[in-house]
Amino acid sequence: MKNKGLLISTIIYFLILTLSYYWEGKLGLITVPFFIVLVIIYLVFSFLLLRQIFLLIKEKFTDKTRLLNCCIIITILILTFSKPLTFLKNYFFMEFAEIDNNNVLVANRYDECTRAETFKLKSDFTFREKNVRFGVSEVIGSYRISNDTIHFENVKRGKQEDILWEFGVIEELEVYTENKYALKLFKNKKDTVGFYYFIGRNDLNIKPTIKPNR
Structure with a gap:
């Protein structure tokens, strides 16, 4: 399956953020750096997604597997958009x-x-x-x-x-x-x-x- 690694990585990212309630209070001093890393990872995923969309357009949407993967990744990125930013905002700007x-x-x-x-x-x-x-x-x-x-x-x-x-x-x-x-x-x-x-x-x-x- 094309782009299987990107899809799996994005799903893991989604699960980490979804379950953050259970672990964010246990990381100690590395909590804030960890959330900053999550923001950077989000930006990397967004860049890779744009590349896949460009390839889809170039292929005239003939690759159904790539299209499905892009739809799933877009959904995950939308659902996880605010979580790391909200944490950092709450931490620094209360x-x-x-x-x-x-x-x-x-x-x-x-x-x-x-x-x-x-x-x-x-x-x-x-x-x-x-x-x-x-x-x-x-x-x-x-x-x-x-x-x-x-x-x-x-x-x-x-x-x-x-x-x-x-x-x-x-x-x-x-x-x-x-x-x-x-x-x-x-x-x-x-x-x-x-x-x-x-x-x-x-x-x-x-x-x-x-x-x-x-």
């Missing part, structure tokens, strides 16, 4: 989430272990918590506001290790550098410590409490 007009609150958190987390409340009363650390995981659900407390409902965990928050409040920090307000999340009513996200955008009409950030 801080630009504030641009989305559907967001009513956007809060971020970063640490020294290349971990980036973003918590977004949407205008349709849904929320998304995205965690990027050598991979991407996302918790989604809905929320409601009672007095000055944000309650989370119908929460779906992205990965097993993701924390499910029960409610949160907005706090005005006594000591701060860039972010004056923080979203403090709690796992349950017994949680007295909480977890801070630092707010970059807030369109909610919630009165913040004042607490020292220590």
Whole structure:
């Protein structure tokens, strides 16, 4: 079969990306370089596909095997177009989430272990918590506001290790550098410590409490 190697390679590429949920969090420091390599491989496949299309036109589409292979490869490349680019965008540009007009609150958190987390409340009363650390995981659900407390409902965990928050409040920090307000999340009513996200955008009409950030 002509071009059998290209077809098999493209199918393997498709399977790697389709099953990325199971492995992207296990590659450690090589996750980002690996996805960059996948983008390069995609470009190589695209170039080889153009060559096959050129040969098809030259043969006036008489080679049915080549035509079938090209159709399969085109379908695979369309289905996998956004996956590696989406991962890299999420990894490097999470801080630009504030641009989305559907967001009513956007809060971020970063640490020294290349971990980036973003918590977004949407205008349709849904929320998304995205965690990027050598991979991407996302918790989604809905929320409601009672007095000055944000309650989370119908929460779906992205990965097993993701924390499910029960409610949160907005706090005005006594000591701060860039972010004056923080979203403090709690796992349950017994949680007295909480977890801070630092707010970059807030369109909610919630009165913040004042607490020292220590």
